Amino acid sequence: MRLSPDQLVFWQHGFFKLNGTIVLTWGLMLVLAVGSKLITRKLSTDLKRSRWQNLLEIVVTGIEKQISDVGLKHPEKYIGFLGTLFLFVALAALCTVIPGYEPPTGSLSTTAALALCVFVAVPLFGIEEQGFWGYLASYTKPTIIMLPFNIISELSRTLALAVRLFGNMMSGAMIIAILLTITPFIFPIVMTLLGLLTGMVQAYIFSILAAVYIAAATRSRKPKPALAIKT
């Protein structure tokens, strides 16, 4: 029984392997890049626009609103990174409707790579916002004793991001594979729908958690003069 698309090897030359995960990731990248390029070729600003442009506008404004709700003041700075995370994980889950497809996020390599991207991006955005020493000083807040705990929490939440996404995607694919050998008619379709739902929720969770970590790293800790009531 195959645990992940890693074990499906198309081509191998010594150390370099072209396995299912890599090929499927390339396919998803192709769909996202070529699709966006084709849709945004002739953008129009009046009321008459193509439905694909409408769809992309709904998606982009939705992500922007979510990012600003989390607390990031200028969502256009972060939407490139966070939007791509969401779109990639969501498309990887959505394509499960295609027969013979396994989500590349069901392999620990892909999810570890995405979690490492977040791990690198959080200090980058924090340094851009607060300066190098300002960002490093934030590790010693509230007291210097918290320094090792802050570092450990950075590492553990990166690991949690990777394992959470991997566990959800792999379990969905595995349950469908097991059910196909037992009851091949209606039940696997129900489980595929459940897998779609959890895939979209996990894509949302991954990008929202990345946004929350970036917001925590970039918020300035100057004392506020009055209590700000958030509406």
Added chain:
Amino acid sequence: MDSMTIIAVVSIITAGLTIALGSIGPALGEGRAVSTALTSLAQQPDASATITRTLFVGLAMIESIAIYCFVVSMILIFANPFWNHVIVGAAKVAGK
């Protein structure tokens, strides 16, 4: 029982126990989280976007614990290093 049998038996039992016991805590926690979220939604329906988003983030954190237990039990069944070690040893003995 030789060591191969012991490893197999213990791995299988542990895999089942891991996922069984490991799902109790997160299930109870998620139930409490959703019930508190529903209460606060009933009290303040206009904050429903914030409450819903925070609820989903909290549920994902709680769910991660169950996912860790699931990953451990999958490793015990499908990628068990001790089992692979004794299988390699048995193949060497049979090959001699």
